[in-house]
Amino acid sequence: MSSNTDFEPKIIAFVCNWCTYAGADLTGTSRLKYATNVKIVRFPCTGRIDFLLLLKSFAQGADGIIVSGCHPNDCHYTSGNFHARRRWIAFRSILDLMGVDIRRIQYSWVSAAEGSKWADLVNHTVADIRSLGPYQEYQKIADYLEKGGYHGED
């Protein structure tokens, strides 16, 4: 299953408007190519990104998630990324305790000048998630009502 090369991972990216969104714009302006699997949702700041959105993404079928914002000290709002960083530290620890596969969430700082870093980040993340395979474990519990019970066959 995990070695399935036909598998096209679904990846959602939560990025801040000022650094990573602008950085991804620069990737475009520089005509650097990357995989089509990643789709961006724009936020004012990483501080705005709710952990529940990450959970809901897995439930909705995402195989991987990118969360990216301004480098430390570069936040347009001074400290939104610092708050976000703490939230991610806690969130990762809780997910790991519960057995959620935290390798599927890639956190990153991509500045408005790092167009090539964004392309690399996307391509690396797609490759990583491709090797991990679809996140069936999580999607199975999401599909519970349709497919009838978690205790069914794997």
Added chain:
Amino acid sequence: MEKIRERAATLLAEGVVTLVLGYEEGTKRPRPLFCRNSESARKLIFDSRCIHNLAVYLTKKELVGKDRFAVIAPIATLRSIMQLYVENQLSEDKLLVLTVDPSGELRELVTFEDIAGYVEQFELKRGEREQEILSKIDEMSREERWKFWMEEMSHCFKCYACRSACPLCYCSKCVVEVNRPQWINPWPAPLANMEWHINRAMHMVGRCTACGACGDACPVGIPIDLITRKMMEDMAPEFGYIPGQPAKKGNALSTWKLDDREQFIR
């Protein structure tokens, strides 16, 4: 015990407080007692079996009202009171705290500074049960942890007893009741159960005092208190606080340090 009864009766008789929250003998274990007169204060008991966290009642406006009241608080309850105070949910002039120190002496704590000073002496340690389950979890692989919790969660039928028992779950509208959008489905289902418990742990970061009330309250015995407890133990060194010690203004997640860990960030 006699001293507590006497003191409670006096406080009520003299009108210093209008309500004393304490414990009385129950059928299997002690249960909460709300004394409004010195008569009922005679039923008060206090011993090591009195673990029900009475701090949960302190934010119930319909119960505590506008008057001053007293609460009989073992150490776990005191920790919850400290946290509630930090979160602007209690005011000093309405609350009087009675506790019994390890030497059996009755202590009356009036200000939050008093409580903080008292709480500081006590270290928060894992009990046998916590130690046993957590060390088992520590040895599991990620897949095993997922299986373990999925198995446990399959018993959860979303009675929300954990929420009701937790002194820090005082929101007037819980996130599961928020329906635009409906973040977490309120009914029992593997996904909704998982989301609820992860969410609960996230909401407790930097706040949980590991009183264990949620775990005690769970009618199907899911060790949910260990999720928040483990989280608390892991986050304490990360964010520079000591578990069980009085919290400072500003929550672990609403503050930050320049050198917070970020090795996981690419």
Added chain:
Amino acid sequence: MSKIGVFICHCGENISATVDVERVAREVGGMEGVAHAIDYKYMCSDPGQTFIKEAVKKYNLDGVVVGACSPRMHEPTFRRACAEAGLNPYLCEMANLREHCSWVHEKSEETTEKAIDLVKMLVQKVKKNKPLDSIKVPVTKRALVIGGGIAGIQASLDIANTGHKVILVERDPSIGGHMSQLSETFPTLDCSQCILTPRMVEVAQHPNIKLYTYAELESLEGFIGNFTAKIRLKAKSVDYSTCTGCGACIQKCPVKKIPSEFNAGLGTRTAIYVPFPQAVPNKPVIDRVNCNYYKRGACKICEKTCQVGSIQWDREDEIVTEEVGAVVLATGFDVKGADFFPEYGYGKYKDVLTGLQFERMASASGPTFGEIRRPSDGVIPKKIVFIACAGSRDPAKGIPYCSKICCMYTAKHAMLYQHKVHDGESTVFYMDIRAGGKNYEEFVRRAIEEDTVNYVRGRVARVYEKDGKLIVKGVDTLLGGQQVEIEADMVVLATAGVANCGSEQLAQKLHVSYDPYHFFAEAHPKLKPVETNTAGIFLAGACQAPKDIPETVGMASGAAVKVAALFSNDELVREPLVAVVNRLAPPLYSTCVGCFMCETACPYNAIEHEDIRGRDGSLIKTIAKVNEGLCQGCGTCVAFCRSKSIDIQGYTHEQVYAEVMSLLND
């Protein structure tokens, strides 16, 4: 049901070369709630915008999605077009089909499918968009400048010259600050007071400037455009309306041995005093701590001397309230003083001075009338040692930063000394010479080459007294760490510049942030050096970090322009992308429970407490409230709120949730 209009742009061929734009329009057009979907070569062109405007009217659209370039490029364009057609501009969203899709992918099925997903995502978002109105905040066109040094003086004059009223508050009895203490200024060696005092007089006489000396800020409430400042006017004990400033009282005052602050402790002053001869205002105050009458209840000699009866013994501190729209902080810096340098014997040896003391000594108006003389015996020193970086760049002393001005003023001091004592010998111990600035390096070279100042690269370990000489023990690192010992007559320490005392408390009063050294923090280290994180409060001069006079003046003028720009409109118009706390019908009033986690998280102090009261006035609960004037819309509070009681307009829970759900739906 929604009536959304979708407009897909070819961007010439920029998008259409890799994305099948017709298919995008077709597929999105089939979505529920989409009333109209077209593609066109250039949506941003005049005809393109006309398509949008006409469609808004024809189909009565309640939302618009433009699939084109980055919203960072053309969002304002399309929002304006919608507004012109009568649709609230915040009901228009853009899907980034160019930078995030066509330019980064090859032409393929997947690329078109991604484009469709991106547009669908924005359609789902826009369905949840709400019409928003710009926030308008009234502006009180009066500025408060705190600190009357050169920074405050310059900022006040610049603002006042734009025609706006300024209130200048100075803690000391006179304006002038540190610059008035300086002898001559680098790199031109012009006399500090000669260039400063005309400006001080200009401040005093300017019709738009109200000057409060011997006054301090008591409190500041409110927000940008609408601050209320309470200012404490400390009791001067002298009625300035009648005092003529003749100075007779000062002559007669029997308490004469008080160390003069202006002379950095080298001279003395009386209890009723004017800090220096050119002070503005040039009228005395009584120092109640040292005055015989206030100490012992008897004396009153000044009252007997005063011919106009200006002495007011019972005068009390007065609090005045001023409404202002902007604040400029110009509280300057201080220098490290006594007992901070035990290794250099400061405080023990009279002839070890700070740079500021040397400055007073070299000044023609100073305690020695410009002659360099040892404080201990009045002898002219023949050998003098200057120690740079006294405290600065020394993490062990808690001051890891460079105080910036010391290299230059030390070179100046050595130069002044050589000019005044022709047969004297001066040595400067330095770590590095930092002479970045116009004509600065040349100035230092002049000290070394023309005025033969001996520069030794190395640190001084110890200064001690022996037979009336100060033995300076150091190393010369350029000579391989060779020990150097100099028998000096005088030692001058270029002590570190530090935040002014009380700056931490002042920052807390104003709700501005400060760095670990208590200097006020700018909003952005590069692009917003004069703004603070609190809208409407600006910084000028050394209160932000040590800096020299030209930099300070430049920054003060910068702050003044920021204030003038703010005052150029009657109302401050802001994008309505701010946080809001929900309000509901009783008995809940709001789902906010008042834990105020958001308050600690907010970088802008925009969270206020709002008391909800019943009809009888009793407090029901206290909840959070967002000050729209302060909120910058980062949304950090939103992600904190456990009960989702706070939301941010433009990126609401419903909007982002709809986006995520749409994006992942097959």
